[in-house]
Amino acid sequence: MMERRDFLKVAALTGAAIAVPGLEAAASSVAGSGAGSASAGTGSVSGSASAGAGVARYADKPVQKFQFRPDGKFKVLQFTDTHYIAGNPKSERALKNVIQMLDIEKPDLVIHTGDIVYGNPADAAAREIFQPLVDRGVPFAVALGNHESDFAMKREEIFEVIRSIKGNINTPMRPDIYGCSNDVITLSSENGVEQVFYLFDSGAYLECLGEKGYDYIRHNQIEWYRCHSETITAANSGKPVSSLAFFHIPVREFCDAVRDTHRDMVGVFCEEPCPSRYNSGLVANFLEKGDVHSIICGHDHDNDFVLKHGNMFYLYGRFSGCDNEYNNIGPSGARIFEFTKGQPGYRTYIRKYGQDTIEQDLHLTRGMSHILATLPKM
Ligand SMILES: [Fe+2]
Secondary structure, eight states: OBOOOOOSOOOOOOOSOOOOTTTTTSOOOOOOOOTTOOOEEEEOOOSOOOSOHHHHGGGGSOEEEEEOOTTSEEEEEEEBOOOBOTTOGGGHHHHHHHHHHHHHHOOSEEEEOSOOBOSSSHHHHHHHHHHHHHHHTOOEEEOOOGGGGSSSSOHHHHHHHHHHSTTBOOOOOOTTSSSSOOEEEEEEETTEEEEEEEEOOOOSBGGGGTOOSBOOOOHHHHHHHHHHHHHHHHHTTTOOOOEEEEOSSOOTHHHHHHHOTTOEEESOBOBOOOOOSOOOSHHHHHHHHTOEEEEEEOSOTTBOOEEEETTEEEEEOOBOOOTTSOOOSSSOEEEEEEEETTOSSEEEEEEETTOSSEEEEEEEOTTOSOSGGGSOOO
């Protein structure tokens, strides 16, 4: 078990109610579809939400909408913890990994779950690490990490830089929702929405509350999720729609799950999950709404496991970074999610840099009882 690293640098997260120059003008745009010609667009949630009036206002934050490719597939590639520093030779490995993963997997959408940049100038670092996506016309969204605001740019400023990069689909931050990168992405067929991806900004540090430690997902973010969840469920004749949640810092339920002596786990577990010391109830809300069945995080570089605990799948991405930060589990890589039109659940696997084979090739469905039982017998 690796000993957890200390905080390297502390930056106060000042909250979301900060005016950002050009915020409204810098509308997100989708550069084009990925290699498989999935289509995307932006719209607002409409319809008669069952959400109460107190939270209905959150539904006016736009939803990014994708369609399955003509072959009925849709592939999401997750990068996490690239820790990129512009012009730093130690960062070369991260850039090579991004290029190789894109060229092999040809995703329809990339989700980066944070710790994207790791030094000044942060804006140049963000542009360089996402340039391979720009070059290939791959749309992407980010869920910011704790290190994004460690450098000379404020969290809101680096978020706006990322939003200005061609292909980014994050929607503008809202002063009434904590953090920057809170987004809803839907994947639809002609039969309606089949999958929903929620991105949360899990913040940085607790200095804004006068404490040390990692931040947590706040209650207005949970209300924002509940509003969209209720609206999407209502539009689906009251049936919850299969949903996955992506964010950087794991929730405390990851710790409970790995301590379960009967844990059902596939993949690498080489460090204790390192969440905030506070649990704001996000997972309980997911279970209550009955739609989010999978939580995907980054942050802990030496884990890439899939774990089922209760009615929730807990997944780590594969460290996609370089040697600017700790990493002890071998080659960088990415986690892939593949969805098939009309089929429940999803396929997920890990691809590592420089390797021809994939690992953890799993098909996860909401009702499955055990992950390990689905693996081929050796
Ligand atoms: Fe990291």
